[in-house]
Amino acid sequence: MEPIRRKRPQNFVNFLAFLALAAFLGLVMASSTLAKQTSEPKRLTNAKGGDCVACHGQAQVMPEGHDDTKDMTYEDCLACHDGKETASLRTNIPLGHIHHLQGVSCQDCHGDSGEYNALETDECFACHDSGEGVAKLTEGHGEENPHNSPHYATDLDCELCHHVHEKSENYCAQCHDWALVVP
Ligand code: HEC
Ligand code: HEC
Ligand code: HEC
Ligand code: HEC
Ligand code: HEC
Ligand code: HEC
Structure with missing residues (x-):
């Protein structure tokens, strides 16, 4: 009989601990969705x-x-x-x-x-002319023309540098330390 009697209260204690944990997790989740609603x-x-x-x-x-x-x-x-x-x-x-x-x-x-x-480069060209077109826009802007290089000429996908909803990046920086500011 002994082991059984001891086991019951133990189960109950476990159950209480489970309830407390569930309530705590619930609170944490509720407050994080609240934080999301106000900051995202x-x-x-x-x-x-x-x-x-x-x-x-x-x-x-x-x-x-x-x-x-x-x-x-x-x-x-x-x-x-x-x-x-x-x-x-x-x-x-x-x-x-x-x-x-x-x-x-x-x-x-x-x-x-x-x-x-996401847009294909051709879809950007619906409004931005062509690779040669954008290369002309940035001729002489900085140290190097990001739209016209000896490696890729004027044929590089826009999304390698320009992101629309996230920070853009400088693809050339993998190998060159030109400080291009990419919009
Ligand atoms: C200049 C073109 C352009 C405009 C304007 C634009 N998007 Fe996008 N959108 C993109 C591109 C390109 C991507 C791929 C991801 C990236 O470049 O950030 C994208 C990705 C997305 C995605 C999926 C990926 C993600 O970041 O969640 C959603 C959703 C989205 N756009 C919604 C919108 C809404 C809503 C608007 C207007 C408020 C909008 N976009 C305006 C080009 C555009
Ligand atoms: C529906 C037309 C349209 C589409 C599609 C479009 N753009 Fe534009 N974009 C414009 C207009 C209009 C401007 C402002 C005038 C200008 O610079 O030509 C602009 C400006 C820009 C600029 C210059 C921002 C600055 O700082 O002055 C960049 C870079 C650019 N677009 C990249 C992209 C890329 C990359 C895509 C494809 C993901 C894209 N655009 C798709 C219409 C468009
Ligand atoms: C290697 C990185 C890189 C790639 C790839 C790239 N761009 Fe750019 N883009 C830049 C940088 C850097 C600037 C800002 C140049 C400056 O004025 O200093 C810029 C500026 C622009 C501008 C504004 C030009 C102006 O009048 O000031 C447009 C429009 C543009 N890019 C469109 C595009 C399109 C469309 C594509 C794809 C065909 C593309 N870019 C691919 C780096 C890139
Ligand atoms: C149509 C809705 C909309 C409007 C209007 C808007 N934003 Fe945003 N903003 C967003 C979204 C969504 C993001 C997340 C990235 C993205 O989708 O471009 C964002 C991202 C940003 C970021 C980058 C956030 C980061 O943490 O890096 C800045 C900065 C920003 N917005 C400033 C502004 C400013 C300043 C204005 C007013 C001139 C403005 N936004 C107007 C929806 C908007
Ligand atoms: C994977 C590495 C890599 C990437 C990415 C890269 N380059 Fe280069 N680039 C090189 C190497 C290597 C050379 C040769 C350097 C030399 O001969 O001194 C070079 C040479 C050049 C040169 C000749 C002049 C000079 O400074 O030596 C230009 C201009 C150039 N790159 C432009 C670009 C542009 C613009 C981009 C981005 C669109 C780019 N590169 C991306 C590796 C790279
Ligand atoms: C009357 C002048 C004026 C106008 C118009 C103006 N701003 Fe500003 N803005 C400022 C000043 C001044 C600062 C702070 C100093 C600085 O960033 O150089 C600033 C700062 C900002 C910043 C924070 C920049 C950072 O470095 O963190 C953003 C984002 C911004 N402005 C967006 C805009 C947008 C988007 C528009 C147009 C819808 C706009 N501003 C119109 C004067 C102006």
Whole structure:
């Protein structure tokens, strides 16, 4: 009889411990979804590009005291953000935002199917001409032309450097230490 009597309360203690753990995990999960709701920006397809609060909520994406940008276009931003007295916006906001502020909508890039896939380089050319075309735009901009190199000529996929919703990267930096600022 002894072992059985001891076992019962032990099971009960285990059960209590399980309840406490479940309640604790529940709390942790609830508070982390709460944190997500307040800090993860939404991709509202109908918000204006300058209306940071619409998508970011109260999360601070602007320095304190910055002018209200709700109705601004990219041109308005550049009046101050000239890369001289005030920082360039390249790399300070994602490339998708730079498009949005210039009137390029989600559907202009992703189409109307409701699917959001990465774009092929040819799909970028729908608006950006061609490899030779973009190479011309950046001729003489910096130490080297990222759009025209002895290795790849003007034939390099855009996504190797430009990301639309994440930080872009410098593909050449694997081997060269040129400080390219990639929008
Ligand atoms: C009236 C001038 C002015 C206008 C217009 C303006 N900004 Fe700014 N912005 C500033 C100043 C000044 C700073 C802080 C100093 C700096 O970053 O060089 C700043 C900082 C920022 C920062 C933080 C940059 C960092 O280094 O962290 C972002 C992001 C930003 N602005 C976005 C925008 C966007 C987007 C627009 C247009 C929708 C815009 N600003 C329009 C003056 C302006
Ligand atoms: C300039 C073209 C362009 C615009 C404008 C654009 N996207 Fe994208 N989107 C891309 C590309 C390219 C990718 C592949 C990932 C990347 O480059 O960041 C992508 C990926 C995505 C993805 C899937 C991957 C992920 O990061 O979750 C979603 C969802 C998405 N876009 C939604 C949107 C919405 C919503 C808008 C409008 C607010 C928008 N996109 C505007 C080009 C664009
Ligand atoms: C629906 C048209 C459209 C599509 C598709 C598109 N763009 Fe753009 N893009 C624009 C417009 C408009 C501008 C602003 C004017 C300009 O620079 O030509 C721009 C500007 C840019 C800039 C310059 C940003 C800056 O800092 O000035 C880059 C880089 C860029 N696009 C890359 C891409 C890449 C990479 C793709 C493919 C993933 C792409 N774009 C797809 C319309 C488009
Ligand atoms: C090796 C990296 C790299 C690749 C690949 C790349 N870009 Fe760029 N791109 C850059 C850099 C760096 C800049 C900024 C150059 C500057 O003005 O200093 C830039 C700037 C641009 C601009 C703005 C030009 C302007 O008028 O200032 C456009 C538009 C653009 N890229 C489109 C594209 C498209 C479209 C593709 C694909 C065919 C592409 N890029 C592939 C690195 C790259
Ligand atoms: C349409 C919704 C939308 C609007 C409007 C918007 N954002 Fe965003 N923002 C996002 C999303 C979603 C992301 C996550 C990356 C992405 O999808 O581009 C993001 C990412 C960012 C990032 C990079 C975040 C990081 O942690 O590196 C910065 C900075 C930023 N936004 C600043 C701004 C500023 C400044 C404005 C107003 C001028 C603004 N955003 C307007 C939706 C938006
Ligand atoms: C996998 C490594 C690698 C990558 C990635 C790479 N390069 Fe190079 N690159 C080299 C090597 C190696 C040389 C030869 C260096 C020499 O002869 O001094 C070279 C030479 C060059 C030269 C000749 C002038 C010089 O400085 O020697 C240019 C211009 C150049 N690369 C541009 C680029 C550009 C632009 C990119 C990005 C689009 C790029 N490279 C990416 C390895 C690379």
